[in-house]
Amino acid sequence: MSKPYWTKENFPITPIIRNPAGSLAFKCGLWRTTTPIIDSQKCTKCGLCEVYCPDEAVHKSEKGVFEINYDYCKGCGICANECPPKAIRMVAEVEESCTSES
Amino acid sequence: MSGNRAVAEAAKLAKVNVVSAYPITPQTSIVEYLSEFVANGELAAEFVQAESEFGAMSACIGASSVGARVFTATCSQGLALMHELNYVAAGLRLPIVMAVTNRQLSQPLGMWCDHSDAMGERDSGWIQIYVESCQEAFDTVIQAFKISEDREVLLPTMVCLDGFILSHTSEPVDVPDSQIIQDFLPPYKPDSEYHTLLDVQKPLAAGGGCPPAFTMEFDYKKYEAQENAKEVIRKVDTEFGDTFGRRYGLVEAYRCEDADVILAGMGTMIGTAKEVADKLRQEKGWPVGVLKLRSYRPFPKEDVARATAGSKALAVVSRAVSYGVGAPVYSDVAAAISNSGQKPVLLNFIAGMGGRDVTQKNIAQVFEQGLKAAQTGEVQSEIEWVGLNKNLVGASP
Amino acid sequence: MTVAGEESVLVAGHRACPGCGGILALKYALNALGRNMIVHVATSCMEVSIMGGGVFPRGEYALTVPSLHTAFETSGAVVSGMDAGLKALGKREGVNLVAIAGDGGTADIGLQTLSGAAERGHDFIYICYDNEAYMNTGNQRSGTTTLFAATTTSPVGAKKRGEQHLPLRLKKDMPAIMAAHGIPYVATGSVAYPGDLVRKVKKAAAIHGPRYIHIHAPCPTGWGFPESKTIEVARLAVQTGSWVLYEIEDGELNVTLKLPQRRPLKEYLSMQKRFRHLNETELSQIQQLVDRKWTELGLQ
Numbered sequence: 080m081s082k083p084y085w086t087k088e089n090f091p092i093t094p095i096i097r098n099p100a101g102s103l104a105f106k107c108g109l110w111r112t113t114t115p116i117i118d119s120q121k122c123t124k125c126g127l128c129e130v131y132c133p134d135e136a137v138h139k140s141e142k143g144v145f146e147i148n149y150d151y152c153k154g155c156g157i158c159a160n161e162c163p164p165k166a167i168r169m170v171a172e173v174e175e176s177c178t179s180e181s
Numbered sequence: 182m183s184g185n186r187a188v189a190e191a192a193k194l195a196k197v198n199v200v201s202a203y204p205i206t207p208q209t210s211i212v213e214y215l216s217e218f219v220a221n222g223e224l225a226a227e228f229v230q231a232e233s234e235f236g237a238m239s240a241c242i243g244a245s246s247v248g249a250r251v252f253t254a255t256c257s258q259g260l261a262l263m264h265e266l267n268y269v270a271a272g273l274r275l276p277i278v279m280a281v282t283n284r285q286l287s288q289p290l291g292m293w294c295d296h297s298d299a300m301g302e303r304d305s306g307w308i309q310i311y312v313e314s315c316q317e318a319f320d321t322v323i324q325a326f327k328i329s330e331d332r333e334v335l336l337p338t339m340v341c342l343d344g345f346i347l348s349h350t351s352e353p354v355d356v357p358d359s360q361i362i363q364d365f366l367p368p369y370k371p372d373s374e375y376h377t378l379l380d381v382q383k384p385l386a387a388g389g390g391c392p393p394a395f396t397m398e399f400d401y402k403k404y405e406a407q408e409n410a411k412e413v414i415r416k417v418d419t420e421f422g423d424t425f426g427r428r429y430g431l432v433e434a435y436r437c438e439d440a441d442v443i444l445a446g447m448g449t450m451i452g453t454a455k456e457v458a459d460k461l462r463q464e465k466g467w468p469v470g471v472l473k474l475r476s477y478r479p480f481p482k483e484d485v486a487r488a489t490a491g492s493k494a495l496a497v498v499s500r501a502v503s504y505g506v507g508a509p510v511y512s513d514v515a516a517a518i519s520n521s522g523q524k525p526v527l528l529n530f531i532a533g534m535g536g537r538d539v540t541q542k543n544i545a546q547v548f549e550q551g552l553k554a555a556q557t558g559e560v561q562s563e564i565e566w567v568g569l570n571k572n573l574v575g576a577s578p
Numbered sequence: 579m580t581v582a583g584e585e586s587v588l589v590a591g592h593r594a595c596p597g598c599g600g601i602l603a604l605k606y607a608l609n610a611l612g613r614n615m616i617v618h619v620a621t622s623c624m625e626v627s628i629m630g631g632g633v634f635p636r637g638e639y640a641l642t643v644p645s646l647h648t649a650f651e652t653s654g655a656v657v658s659g660m661d662a663g664l665k666a667l668g669k670r671e672g673v674n675l676v677a678i679a680g681d682g683g684t685a686d687i688g689l690q691t692l693s694g695a696a697e698r699g700h701d702f703i704y705i706c707y708d709n710e711a712y713m714n715t716g717n718q719r720s721g722t723t724t725l726f727a728a729t730t731t732s733p734v735g736a737k738k739r740g741e742q743h744l745p746l747r748l749k750k751d752m753p754a755i756m757a758a759h760g761i762p763y764v765a766t767g768s769v770a771y772p773g774d775l776v777r778k779v780k781k782a783a784a785i786h787g788p789r790y791i792h793i794h795a796p797c798p799t800g801w802g803f804p805e806s807k808t809i810e811v812a813r814l815a816v817q818t819g820s821w822v823l824y825e826i827e828d829g830e831l832n833v834t835l836k837l838p839q840r841r842p843l844k845e846y847l848s849m850q851k852r853f854r855h856l857n858e859t860e861l862s863q864i865q866q867l868v869d870r871k872w873t874e875l876g877l878q
Contacts, residue, residue: 092335092402093274093377094391099384102591102628102640110596130772131809133601135590148590155596155798156806169806198666201659227662231655232694239652239691243618243659246646249666251659269648379616379644379660381673386639388647389629 107134111154113169119144121166128158128167184315184347187354188254188280188340189214191322193224194362195278198249198369201229201240205259206292207344208282212254234259238266238277245275246379246387250326250369253277256344257284260298264305270337271306271403273377273388276329276369277337278322279307283448283500284344285535293536294344296448296501299477300509306403308338308410309478311447315352318342320427323366327417330369333409335376341477343449345536357425365424407479414476431481433473434488436462440470442551443489443525445514446498447474450532450539454498457544469548474510482517489518489525493555496528496547498539498567507531507564526554532567543567585612592640594627597805599795599812601627602769603707604678607791608641610779611703615643615674618657620683621650623714624707653677653684654691657702674783675702682712684792685721685750696759696788703782703789706752709797717800721750724820725867726860727852729800734855748820748867753792757826761788765825768794770812774823774834781825794821802851814846820868822875833877843868 091097117128122144129137129145136152137145147158159167182190189211192200200219202212218224227244231237234255245251255263260281270277286297299309308328312318318340325338342348373383391399414431422428435455437443444454451473461467472488472495474481489495495518499508506512511529518525530547533539547567554560569575587608594601600623608615619625625647628640648656657677664670677695679688684706692704711729712718719732719741725748726740734740743749757764763785767775775793782789796811798804803811815821819840824833843865847853856864872878 090398090402092375092399092406093272093387094389094395094399095377096386096389096629096639099386099639099642100589102593102638103589105591105593105638107591107593131602133594133596133598133605133808134592135586135588135605151590153596155808156804157597157809160806161809199659199662201655201662225666227666229658229662230698231658232690232697235651236655236658236691236694239648239655240659240662242648242652243646243656243661244663244666245659247616247660247663247667247669249663251663265649266652273648377646379646381614381616381644384642384644386629386641386645386647389639390626 106150108150108152111152111172113154113156114172115147115152115154115156115159115167115169117145117147118166121164123164125163127161127163131157131161133157182315182354183210183349183351184318184342185210185282185349186214187315187319188322188342189218190356191319192252193218194359195250195323195326195366196363196368197226197252199227199229199241199244199251200253201231201237201244202253202255203231203234203237203259205255205257207284207348208254208256208280211280234262235266238263238270241277242266242270242273242275245277246273246377248369248371248378251277252279254280254282256282257286257298261286261301264301267302267305267307269388274335275337275377276326276335278325278329279337279339280322281339281341282344282348283341289535291535292345294346295534295536296341299339299341300501302339303478303509306336306407307478308336308407309341310338310476311341311474312347313449313451313473315347315350316354316427317429318347319354319356320421320425320429323362324417324421327366328410328413331413332375334406334413336403336406336410341448346449361424365421410479411476411481429475431476432484432488433475435471435473437470437472437488437492439468441468441493441555442496442548443470443472443492444496444498444544444547444551445472445474445485445510447477447510448500450498450500453539453541454544457541457548461545461548467548467552480513480517485514485517486521486523490523492525494528494551495525496530496551498530498532498547500533502531502534526558526560528554528560529564530567531564537568585609587611587613587615587641587643588628589640589642591638592627593638594623595799595805597798597808599769599797599808600624600680600707600709602808603705603793603795606769606772606775607705607779607793608676610776611674611676611783613643614672615676616660617641617643617645617676617678618653618660619645619647620653620679620688621647621714622680622683624678624680626714650683651687652691653679653688654693654695654704658695658698658700661700661702670701677702677704679706680713681706681708681710681722682720685752693759696756696761696790699787701786703791706792707795708792709795709800710749711800713797713800722752724749725864726856728855729852739855739860746863746867748864748871753790756790760829761790763789763825763827765791766794766821766823767791768812768816768821768823770809770816771823771835778825803849807849811846811849814841814849817841818843818846819872820846822871824875831875833875836877
């Protein structure tokens, strides 16, 4: 039985949320019905996908290619729509987690 | 000095950090005095000349949320315009102090005194204290900061003074030494672990949504804070009395110990009632007393029950109407003693609406009806509008 | 701009719709300002998306800075109070005060407090993200709803066809209203032109006094286009001339994106279901108003 989050001692006097960036615990990637897959061969590393992503779900890996963070990707498809070399395709979301094809 | 001047002086001596207000008759000179104090350096505060009353209360909330001690003033239409933000301020648990120079709410439109404006806020969570004199107005503003800022309270306070009757009337006011006031009322020091405090070093989100799973609990905490406020008001008042020699209490039971008939009310009418009670006792031997409800929110149930326990008739005079049911102060008093086992006959009076004077004759009439009720154990009418012109309305005399 | 970078103000995990233009507006503007800020967010899509509205206490709080929400109309006044409070406490230096509101909380219900704050000259940055309707409550028209657009309170029917701004205006011109207050900096931006927007935000950050930035933020949910097209729609708004990117610094106008030629308006309007009903007359009326705006701004 886990310890309750709130007790009489720590319940605040007004609805205040005290953990900045607490939303990181919320994996909104669960919302997805379509999934972006980046073709790292075609990727020109322009970075526009990262710039235009509303969900902070694209970032540059150590290798310099761009990767989707599937925990937060909502599958909007802006990245695929904006990608200049069309290196991103949207596929139907499937049960298993997706990884970018190399 | 006038009640308005007294209030402004008190805010100045409380060393408020921010004032944000909008002028409205008869509060206007409070705003003007404070502007003057800031302009000539007597008060080192930021004065935000708000563009409306909801702007004023919003600015007060903004300032209080970053840790400033905040003061404002309004009444009537202005108080009504602030209504939305009053609930926000109380819900965010911000210790804002506001002077309300009670004035009627239109329609009918008028500048004159009644308590309808503050009645509209009585469920908001704000503490409401009704004063009887300019001295009390000064003293209560100072006390209000200490009450509101108490960790067990953290609710905003409205200090209610009758519009024009106190706001614009000069009475002698003793203004204590600034240092003694500062010793009594140290600076406001919120901490971000407990208060709603926005600090770049300790980010938090305040004022966002709350799901059904928790709203009642937050409401309960506000409710608890109002209950705590009774004790805190008493404590602060006692300390004030020890420091400055003046003490007011949650209620003042004037000659109630041996009274058969007690008149309960709020504001300046109490001063008149005390005079009349003295006269009636002296000239006619009537066993009458006056119960001043100084703290209206929190409602001093226990004090009211105690003060009226031995009486035979309790005449409640409200300076506001609760359309559809009667009068608000009557309802609150009746509820307070309903389960206490005592059985004075309750009489319901409305008086003084729209600035109509509550005269000595009116008060005497109330006592007379109370005495009749005490003797017969019955009331003549369910509610009586004292001073009403029965040639124009109502059942013909 | 990473999930939780050094100076990120807005982070992942917020509850905005997929493809939300408003979030993009805030992503560019807030991250450009950095973490030394206190924010007031008016009631809006963004308030519920990033402040964890409705989800206390799990903390779906997508900001790394302190924020306050009070009510819908209060942004200008609350930041005025914060400005005064911090100044009175001697803590004003080095902290950006940012008011965030949608078009409703700015042009309609929030206009009074914003106007007061601007007129009094408080030190704050006001960011209006404009999705052209009250989107938080499900797409009701606002003062900035484009002429003839269908919303739930300006629907298309036999008697009335969409938003009817009378006398004919394309939309309430908030940047012009703010410029008329004489504030030191007013700018328009678009989520399709982040470089332009970030440059403007950084310029604003270096100025004192009231600064107003109005960001065009298409809403796939409300305007009726696929979530993947948000940037494309925003870009077309600019390229057809219906949204002009400019700044007004101390009263001097500078158009920051000049177009050698405007694309046909139809390209922008036809992408959105809210304009599906447009007939030729209505289209030409919109065109006339866009042309007039260009003339007013001294452009071809």
